[in-house]
Amino acid sequence: MTLPEMEERVTSLGQPRYRAEQIFKWVYKHGIDDFAAMSNLPHAFQQQLAEKGFATGVLTEEGAQEAADGTKKYYFRLPDGLHVESVYIPEERRKTVCFSTQVGCAIGCAFCATGQQGFVRNLSVAEIVDQVRTIxxxxxxxxxxxxxxxxxxPLVNYEATLKAIKLMNADYGLGIAARHLTISTSGMVPAIYRLAEEDIQLNLAISLHATRDQIRSELIPLNRTYPLSVLIEAARSYAARTKRRVTLEYIMIDGVNDGDEDLEGLLTLTTGWLSHVNLIPYNPVPGVDYQPSAPATLRRFFQTLQRHNVAVSIRQERGAEIEAACGQLRQRLKLMEKR
Ligand code: SF4
Structure with a gap:
């Protein structure tokens, strides 16, 4: 719930409006989920909240792996027994959580462990926010x-993701600056236009991964519905409307999307608008037959884009030894469960 929603709920239970803020402080600032421990709430109200089935923490940590660089991957059980995972990435000046928005995924990207599992269900607002809060x-x-x-x-689960992001941003929630919140999409074009109209200045990242439709459709089947021309138009429109730079994620896969033609394509697609290319060394996934591009190829892409004044970065590989690419821990634990 947002604070206004909670205020409405507590007043409907006969309590003053400020009780909502008290509860939010316990949940978000002190990490208390047990109503009985919320010491400034009247005892009868504590009981009423528990009896009416209110719940705060909804995740149970069931496994985690930590890499030498401090990256930690969490495997959470949801209230219905399904599982989801999130990754904590500590750096000197930033502490990032990469969170999930669905159990499984229907997009079916060829390079992704989650894509191989198919779609199970959307996560609720609470299940999304609680990944960041719990970590x-x-x-x-x-x-x-x-x-x-x-x-x-995330943009298939649009309503819940947006509401969760707003709770992460709110002062009464997790208090994360909007410019530090990012949604990454595989290219849900109508939702990109919708997102541009939201009253929150988020970062948008788009999984580009190819500059030719044929290759991109092989990697991301959604490209058959929203091909590159339509996607780039939506990205340009988002950048123009929000005045925010759109990140184009580009996983570099050996012999698939790392040739001269691909580099030329990147230069063309990024000309004349507020974009930023993030080159990502491919992190091999068990059962998927792709290999990362050679380091020299990655460097060549980076240097050429830079020479042509394209904003470009290389994503530092984090937590490779703990399989920190999406879906990998969940997939491995499932395999172990089957044995
Ligand atoms: S990369 Fe993202 S959109 Fe594609 S299948 Fe994996 S989880 Fe889904």
């Missing part, structure tokens, strides 16, 4: 950045 509490740190880049296509 901040467990790490005893203030999460400064959050990215919808875990399992699922």
């Amino acid at each position: 901040g509490l467990e790490r005893r740190t203030r999460i400064t950045h959050a990215v919808a880049m875990g399992q699922g296509e």
Whole structure:
């Protein structure tokens, strides 16, 4: 719930409006989920909340793996017994959580472990927000950045993702600056236009991964519905409307999207608008027959784009040894369950 929704709920239970803010402080600032421990609430109200089935924390940590660089991957059980995963990425000045928005995913990207599992269901607002809140509490740190880049296509679960992001941003919620919140999409064009009209200045990242329709359709089947010309038009429109730079994610896969023609394509697609290319070394997924591009190829892409004044970065590989690409831990644990 947002604070106004909670205020409405507590007043309908015969309590003053400020009780809502008290509850929010316990939940978001102190990490208390047990109503009985919320010591400034009247005892009868504590009981009423529990009896009426209100719940705060909705996730149970069932497994985690930590890499030497501090990247930690969490495997959470949801209230209905399904599982989802999230990744914590600590850096000197930022603490990022990469969160999931769906169990499984219907998009079926060829390079992605989650895509191989198919779609199960959307996550609720609480299940999305609680990934970021729980990790901040467990790490005893203030999460400064959050990215919808875990399992699922966030813009398919549009309403819940947006509401969760607004709760992450709100002062009474997790208090993460809007410019530190990112939604990453595989290219849901109508939702990109919708997002541009929202009253929150988010970052948008688009999984580009190819500059030719034939290759992109092989990697991301959604490209058959929203091909590159339509997608880039939507991205340009988003950048123009929000005045924010759109990130184009580009996973570099050996012999698939790392040739001269692809580099030329990147130069063409990024000309004349507020974009930023993020080159990502491919992180091999068990059962998927792709290999990362050679480091020299990655460097050549980076240097050529830079020479042509394209804003470009290389995503530092984090937590490779703990399989921190989306869906990998979940997939491995499932395999172990089957054995
Ligand atoms: S990369 Fe993202 S959109 Fe594509 S299948 Fe995986 S989770 Fe879904």
